[in-house]
Amino acid sequence: xxxxxxxxxxxxxxxxxxxxxxxxxxxxxxxxxxxxxxxxxxxxxxxxxxxxxxxxxxxxxxxxxxxxxxxxxxxxxxxxxxxxxxxxxxxxxxxxxxxxxxxxxxxxxxxxxxxxxxxxxxxxxxxxxxxxxxxxxxxxxxxxxxxxxxxxxxxxxxxxxxxxxxxxxxxxxxxxxxxxxxxxxxxxxxxxxxxxxxxxxxxxxxxxxxxxxxxxxxxxxxxxxxxxxxxxxxxxxxxxxxxxxxxxxxxxxxxxxxxxxxxxxxxxxxxxxxxxxxxxxxxxxxxxxxxxxxxxxxxxxxxxxxxxxxxxxxxxxxxxxxxxxxxxxxxxxxxxxxxxxxxxxxxxxxxxxxxxxxxxxxxxxxxxxxxxxxxxxxxxxxxxxxxxxxxxxxxxxx
Amino acid sequence: xxxxxxxxxxxxxxxxxxxxxxxxxxxxxxxxxxxxxxxxxxxxxxxxxxxxxxxxxxxxxxxxxxxxxxxxxxxxxxxxxxxxxxxxxxxxxxxxxxxxxxxxxxxxxxxxxxxxxxxxxxxxxxxxxxxxxxxxxxxxxxxxx
Amino acid sequence: xxxxxxxxxxxxxxxxxxxxxxxxxxxxxxxxxxxxxxxxxxxxxxxxxxxxxxxxxxxxxxxxxxxxxxxxxxxxxxxxxxxxxxxxxxxxxxxxxxxxxxxxxxxxxxxxxxxxxxxxxxxxxxxxxxxxxxxxxxxxxxxxxxxxxxxxxxxxx
Numbered sequence: 001x002x003x004x005x006x007x008x009x010x011x012x013x014x015x016x017x018x019x020x021x022x023x024x025x026x027x028x029x030x031x032x033x034x035x036x037x038x039x040x041x042x043x044x045x046x047x048x049x050x051x052x053x054x055x056x057x058x059x060x061x062x063x064x065x066x067x068x069x070x071x072x073x074x075x076x077x078x079x080x081x082x083x084x085x086x087x088x089x090x091x092x093x094x095x096x097x098x099x100x101x102x103x104x105x106x107x108x109x110x111x112x113x114x115x116x117x118x119x120x121x122x123x124x125x126x127x128x129x130x131x132x133x134x135x136x137x138x139x140x141x142x143x144x145x146x147x148x149x150x151x152x153x154x155x156x157x158x159x160x161x162x163x164x165x166x167x168x169x170x171x172x173x174x175x176x177x178x179x180x181x182x183x184x185x186x187x188x189x190x191x192x193x194x195x196x197x198x199x200x201x202x203x204x205x206x207x208x209x210x211x212x213x214x215x216x217x218x219x220x221x222x223x224x225x226x227x228x229x230x231x232x233x234x235x236x237x238x239x240x241x242x243x244x245x246x247x248x249x250x251x252x253x254x255x256x257x258x259x260x261x262x263x264x265x266x267x268x269x270x271x272x273x274x275x276x277x278x279x280x281x282x283x284x285x286x287x288x289x290x291x292x293x294x295x296x297x298x299x300x301x302x303x304x305x306x307x308x309x310x311x312x313x314x315x316x317x318x319x320x321x322x323x324x325x326x327x328x329x330x331x332x333x334x335x336x337x338x339x340x341x342x343x344x345x346x347x348x349x350x351x352x353x354x355x356x357x358x359x360x361x362x363x364x365x366x367x368x369x370x371x372x373x374x375x376x377x378x379x380x381x382x383x384x385x386x387x388x389x390x391x392x393x394x395x396x397x398x
Numbered sequence: 399x400x401x402x403x404x405x406x407x408x409x410x411x412x413x414x415x416x417x418x419x420x421x422x423x424x425x426x427x428x429x430x431x432x433x434x435x436x437x438x439x440x441x442x443x444x445x446x447x448x449x450x451x452x453x454x455x456x457x458x459x460x461x462x463x464x465x466x467x468x469x470x471x472x473x474x475x476x477x478x479x480x481x482x483x484x485x486x487x488x489x490x491x492x493x494x495x496x497x498x499x500x501x502x503x504x505x506x507x508x509x510x511x512x513x514x515x516x517x518x519x520x521x522x523x524x525x526x527x528x529x530x531x532x533x534x535x536x537x538x539x540x541x542x543x
Numbered sequence: 544x545x546x547x548x549x550x551x552x553x554x555x556x557x558x559x560x561x562x563x564x565x566x567x568x569x570x571x572x573x574x575x576x577x578x579x580x581x582x583x584x585x586x587x588x589x590x591x592x593x594x595x596x597x598x599x600x601x602x603x604x605x606x607x608x609x610x611x612x613x614x615x616x617x618x619x620x621x622x623x624x625x626x627x628x629x630x631x632x633x634x635x636x637x638x639x640x641x642x643x644x645x646x647x648x649x650x651x652x653x654x655x656x657x658x659x660x661x662x663x664x665x666x667x668x669x670x671x672x673x674x675x676x677x678x679x680x681x682x683x684x685x686x687x688x689x690x691x692x693x694x695x696x697x698x699x700x
Contacts, residue, residue, distance in 0.1 A: 041422075062424040062521075065427070066429065068424070125436060125437055128433065129437040132438045147426055211598075211599050211645065229621040230621065303621070305602055307604045327601075329650065499693070501691075502684055510698065513699055
């Protein structure tokens with residue numbers, strides 16, 4: 001059996017990320033995997049030092065389009081802590097509302113991507129169609145479908161009116177119904193189980209050792225969630241469960257995300273029905289007194305942590321962002337090794353990566369001395385074909 | 399409804415195949431591009447099909463401010479596309495680097511790496527804007543003929 | 544300060560265990576403890592913190608303070624965050640690795656090398672992170688004396 005090295009980084013239809021994974025194959029099985037990053041490096045931390053705190057709000061939002069609210073809220077929490085300002089309760093509640101709406105849109109997005117990777121395109125179309133309801137809510141409340149920029153230093157930019165609240169609740173009721181269907185699908189459909197069970201195994205000791213976060217860790221039974229462990233915004237007043245599963249595989253990650261959707265709907269209803277009265281923002285001076293702050297936030301993908309140092313001017317001294325996917329990448333290496341080529345797209349998709357992509361896979365067989373080029377789409381197709389031959393076929397599900 | 403008529407007209411004449419490339423974007427534009435495929439916007443009914451291989455594509459849709467690491471790959475992909483080919487720079491980042499203009503890790507704006515045929519502003523772009531951009535692009539090509 | 548019992552506990556234990564090497568230890572607020580540590584004791588402190596339940600190294604924040612470079616190590620048990628500051632002279636910056644205790648720290652330590660030029664001995668061979676492959680290896684963007692001037696806009700053919 002010759003060893004084949006595949007530099008693997010997708011040019012993607014549904015997963016928009018460039019992580020370059022180097023896979024060493026022995027036949028069909030993966031012997032070794034390394035993770036190479038940096039395709040998305042833009043130089044934001046340096047730029048942040050040259051912009052004011054308010055300008056940085058809009059810069060930090062664009063660390064990631066899918067979890068933009070996570071980054072601005074974590075950043076603004078740091079700024080407000082250093083400025084020693086009392087953010088009004090109503091503003092915190094509105095931020096929480098957006099946080100959970102973001103989690104819903106992100107998990108639905110992921111469900112669709114996972115379905116697409118498995119070859120279950122109908123699931124992709126269903127979930128993304130339903131996701132439009134959430135984007136409608138976000139657009140209604142903030143003015144934009146993505147990058148809602150609802151935060152400002154000292155509070156939020158816009159208030160929630162009674163009509164908007166009614167519209168959002170209506171859509172959430174629709175989504176609750178649809179999500180129950182997805183949960184049923186995820187837990188009862190044998191084809192999904194066949195593609196995801198025992199795939200991408202990450203036992204709890206390894207998850208802890210490699211500092212995995214978010215649903216990836218919770219699928220290994222690790223009950224860690226920043227919303228419960230170190231509550232921020234108004235999470236200490238909301239009633240919700242931390243969802244874990246114990247199968248340590250992609251199936252577990254699927255179940256965890258689906259059930260987290262249910263908890264998010266619960267929280268959105270609680271926030272909207274209990275919005276505290278009061279102003280939506282307080283004035284904060286442009287110059288922030290010297291100090292340091294660190295805060296973390298449970299983004300849809302896991303713990304997002306920010307560090308901020310102020311120096312008395314209107315620009316930060318140092319701003320550090322560690323997005324959740326970086327913490328999960330070391331675990332991916334472990335999950336890939338010992339697995340099968342056919343499982344690669346799904347395992348990588350299962351950590352819900354938030355980076356950015358485009359490469360082709362080059363397969364070199366040293367024995368034959370030939371080079372062959374594959375794209376992620378071809379690898380995905382090959383994976384689906386391989387599973388079809390084993391009787392796992394989504395096309396009959398329509 | 400006028401746009402729909404025009405679309406139907408030339409979708410009979412031409413069915414543009416697009417290749418999407420993320421040159422270091424935050425994914426905001428990318429998920430809106432993918433959104434264009436989903437049932438609410440459903441560009442496939444206009445014949446716009448997303449392809450995965452450069453050799454099959456007519457339009458290269460580029461999102462992102464073009465990070466240093468991606469610039470060479472972007473150029474390579476463009477060079478592999480057969481004529482006639484067009485480039486659509488999507489989002490504020492694609493047009494000018496957007497909020498990343500001034501960052502050391504980017505060559506701001508797709509036009510500094512590839513010749514751009516159409517710019518689509520927005521942060522992120524709306525799916526309707528993407529469809530509109532494809533229409534305008536095709537119309538301008540038809541016009542030239 | 545009885546409302547910050549847990550925080551006081553870990554702060555005192557840290558000061559006791561690393562007598563003399565820990566300075567400026569403070570309980571900033573609920574769930575936040577900050578302290579400075581002698582760089583040489585870092586791997587020992589990391590192992591000790593892990594045994595005390597701080598089994599997550601959330602991230603490492605490098606900094607440039609002029610005469611010294613250094614980094615904040617943010618340890619957490621997901622409730623509390625214990626932040627340790629270690630310094631190293633600008634003339635010859637180097638920090639010990641904590642990979643043996645926290646294998647998940649690889650990307651963060653590579654970042655210290657790439658962005659600040661702080662040598663971390665013992666890292667496995669591999670591609671640099673996060674800078675692009677052809678970025679010069681003797682330039683450290685996050686240092687305060689590194690300035691970027693954007694080249695003029697040029698249209699491609």
